[in-house]
Amino acid sequence: MKIERIRIDGFGRFDRFEETLAPGLNVVFGPNEAGKSTLLSFVRAMLFGFPRRSEPSRYEPERGPFGGEILLSTRSGPLWIRRTGSRRRFEGELSLRGQNGERAPPLRLMEALSGISRQLFFQVFAFGLDELSTFDELAQEGSVAEALFAAGMRGARRLPFALEALRRSSESIFTPRGRRELTSVLSELEMVQEQLRSIGDRPAQYFQALQEQSGIEREREAAEAEARRLSRGRDELLRLRAGMEELLKLGELERELAAFPPLGDFPLDATLRLEELLGRLARARAEAEGAAEQRRKLQETLSEISFPEKLAAAEHEAKVALASFQSRLEQLRSLRSRSAGIRLRRAHAEESLRALGASIGPSEFLHIDLSPLAREKLWGVVRQIEGARARMARAQECQSAAAEAGERAQRESSSLDAQPARAPAEAFPRWLFRPLWLLLAAVAIASPILFAAPQGWVCVFLDALLATALLVFQRRIAARFQRAVESFQASEALTAQQRASLAAAIAKAAMDARNARREESAAIADLGHLGRELGKWLAERGLPSVGPVRALELWVELSALQLRIRDLLVEEQALAVDERLCAAASAEVESAARRAGFAFRCAEEAASILGASLERLAQAREQICRLGERLEANGAELARATRQCAEVEGALARLFEQAGCATEHELRVRDRQSAAFRALEADRRARSLRIEAATGMEIGAFRGEIQSRGGAEAISKSFEALEGQLRQLAQAQRALSERRGRCRAQLERWEADREIASLRSKEEILRAKASELAERYALDRLALGLLLQAQRRFEQEQQPRILRLASRAFRELTGGRYVRVQARATEPGSLFVLEAEGGEWPAEQLSRGTRDQLYLAFRLAVIEDFGDSRSPLPIILDDVLVNFDRQRARCAVKVLAQLAPRHQVIAFTCHEEVKDLFDEQGAHRIEIAPGQLGLLAEMA
């Protein structure tokens, strides 16, 4: 591990200070109070935490930030260690960051420091002059002492670590004096066992409680029996006491009853009955008077009713005539308008008949046959005429078509004759070929003769070419002529065929024309015959002669008219009947009115008078009937009231007779006395019954019992005494119940109790845990014991390596004056030195400077050994060379420079000559001055 950079936020006098260090030898030079010791404390604080608040080396500024950071170069990469002041922890808040600023676990710092203790680091790696001059503390430091004796053994490089690991591991489980996991488990186990002991022998307690419970049960049973006995006695006395009160009241009642006159037969509620009878009599009398008054009024009303006598004699006839007339009244009123309507429609029908051209009157018209049969006949004639006309038209059309076809064939035939076919002619005269061939032959023969070669041969060649061309031309001309001849022959054959077909068409047209003419004449004959038949049909019906179509239309119109005329005739007949019936009804009603003695102007008035009179008659009759009924009811009521009066008077007489009284007043007085007597008597009976019910004894026996018990007072005293006993007993029973409840609850608790089981289970668990921990502890302690035994053997047999290293360093520091450093097992913590000349000196007897050199040598040995066994750590020396002379100071700086490649060295000094010695060894120099702190900070 090496320190690469220091960055102070605030520490002592340093405020925002930053400095970079070299990986090897460094010297920090500055005068006194420049802050060298502060820097040492800062490095210590960053690595191991700030000292306690009371420590002077804490260097906490009064205001502003407190802390800073340092950058370490470790085996596992760069590590920023930041520590800042904290209120909660005096050592400050630590935070670690890795190469890329990521957070790192605190373990990284421990790894970087190779698990070195704070004490060892302060004593050996970062120390000042004060620490240097004391060896006792260093020798007492456990790990140093072990290193002193063990680090040099073969294969024991890891011995301190192993010892520490075993100690740590075992002490985390158990220490004889501290409180650790196993101690806690054992304490807990002891507690559980104590709890089990304190619970005691639960079954014994249980059986004791069971016995107690049965004892309580027995006591309760006895108490209950006693309570039952006492309760019985008390109940008896209670009954007697209840009877005694009743008995006293009973005596008083009997005395009061004896004072009354004899009232045994006096009727019950006589006054009430008297009042009721008097009331009933008054009501009956009032009812009789009311009925008589009403009867008089009804008779007067009856005498006032009038009655038409004549009408009453002929009431039935009048009602019949009136009813008949009223049923015809509407008809009578409509007769005139119906007659006028029929007349008008008749005139219209006659007009229509005339308009159709009929030469007959309506009555004859009704007899014309316009039946469906006749209509079918007319339809037949008309259809035949239409058919004949159609045939004639078709024959005419066929005739004209045949004529037209014949003419067209004739024209085509003429045109064929007018255009005779021409035979084909040759395009080129064939005879010309022969002279041409001869000419070419002549040229072919003559050319070689006439012309010398090659002209002669050229001529022959050209002649041959011409001959070839001529041959081709001749063949084409011949082929074309042949095709023309063939075409001409085909055309001739076609023309002949056309001529033949045209001749056939002309003949067929002539035949068709003849047939059509025959058909036309037959149709004309039919038409004449049918026209005559139609005329005859029309004449028979007095109709003008018209065409077949019009004849059909006429038939339709005539049929409708005939139907209308027939309807008219029916209506005329109905009107005549109605007129006759209306006249008869009017006559009847007039006759009835006349008989009843009424005067009138017309039948309708007679009917009206007759209707009103009949209604009045009916009303008078109904009124008389109602009055009769009411008179009858009134008679009955009057009789009932009279009868009731008599009855009540009889009852009153009987009541007076029964009570033995003559007047109402006397009866009322006697009735009040009777009521009081009866109440007293009832009270007496009730009390007697109550006494019997309460005591179970008859009155006589009860009186005897009281006498026998010494009277009422003695009974009361006995009762009070029993009550007291019962109260005490109840209290005792309650106490027993509570005891029993407690006992039972306790037993139930014990029966369902899982406390012991749970404690025993817990005990087993704790025993198992304790055994396991104890085994682990024993394992560690045995391992530790084995290591220590082995170490002790080595102490006796081999010189520890650390002393050899210290000897070498001391020799170099003293320029060879001293050759060896020794330790004695019998005097732990003491060092001895051997001179080159052989003298041996204890450290205490050396000069101050030489002693400092010895202790520095020893520290350098520890440092070197630590570096070998774990990992190299930086060395920080605060002006430790002050007591060295120049020669030995130079040797010391040289030794430090030799260490520097492995262990970074940071030396603080205020001495120029020491600074120069470091400069000689090529140290990286850092200079600080008190006044420059702020400036440096600014520069940083």
Place this chain on the structure above:
Amino acid sequence: MDFKFVHAADLHLDSPLCARSAGPLQPLFDEATFAVLRRIADLCLAEKAAFLLLAGDLFEYRDRSIRARLELRRQLGRLDDAGVRTFIVHGNHDPLSSEPGTLRLPDSVKIFGPAWEEVLVRRGDQVLCRVQGISYPQERVCEDLTPLFSRQGPELTIGLLHANVGGSTGHANYAPCNLADLDRRGLDYWALGHVHTRAEHSLESGGLAVYPGNPQGRHIAEPGERGCVVVDVREGHPSPRFHPLESIRWSRVRMDIAPLGSLDALTDAIEAGIAAVAVAGPDAHAIQVVLSGGGPLHRELGRCGAVCQLVDQLAPPALQRSPPVLIESIVDHTRPELNIAAAASPGTLAEAIVSAAQAAEAGGPAWHQLCGEEGLVKLDLAMSRLGLRLGLSRGLLERAMTRSLELLLVEGEP
């Protein structure tokens, strides 16, 4: 006449089962001994047994817990209702002297007293067999009780005895005797109790001596099937057959880490081991995993909390199994991959350690010096006050030697 009887022993009712933490299975663990008693009663009824023999140590504690007594009365009451008799002798855990009172047991229950007794068992007018027995008057009975037993008639004769036959280690040597002693008494069937491991011995005279073992193992040192014995008697010859009944079965799964390269492989191997052991039958299994051997996993396991993490990882799925499995513990007895012979070359500290261990193992001052270390002495004292023993054994010494060598020679933090 043919008949059957049931022979059980060492019920240790209300005995807590020593599991470090039973977790959700705690109710099962608490009820285990009672559940077994109920099953014994059920078995008697199912087999239509003529009687039940209980050969001592019915209760775990001298004070015989109330729960245990009530449950015993309830179950024997069931048997009584069904006409099944019960014969009981008390042993060192529940001697007669520890009886502070009586919860009235059914009339059909016969508890043998401190003197030898014989009871004739009848069915109708016919004698089925003779049962002889004797209870411990106090906890320690150091004399041989077998001379008190002897055949009294031609019928099948059963001796009900709580005794250590053959000086079995691991159990107090109470009522000591051997098979020859039993054989000399000429009984047909010795219904024994006290030794918790099931055993059946044929005697030369033709008799049988049977330890049914305890029907419910109480800790990891009592692993495997536990139950009682149903004895079929045909034509006067008893033939026992074992019937497992335990509620919780304890088992050990041993695992050599040598072939295992990773913790995942170890986890898989342990799970496979558990699956092989945790068969159907009991209500639950309690399994201890013992890791042994040397291998690359040793250092992983040696890290602080590694074994606990392994338990935490394996426990939940094990509890989900049917029947559920409690991983009682994982014991790490692994060792580093260390060649001690090579490392302990002459002149090295390792050699000094090995020779120190050898000297201690041989006993004498070296051993006493090791054991006399202050911490160990004080711990032993503290533990002995609580009835515990700090077992410093040779095996532990060997492990200590390995541990110290490992720390010294193997690089890195263990």
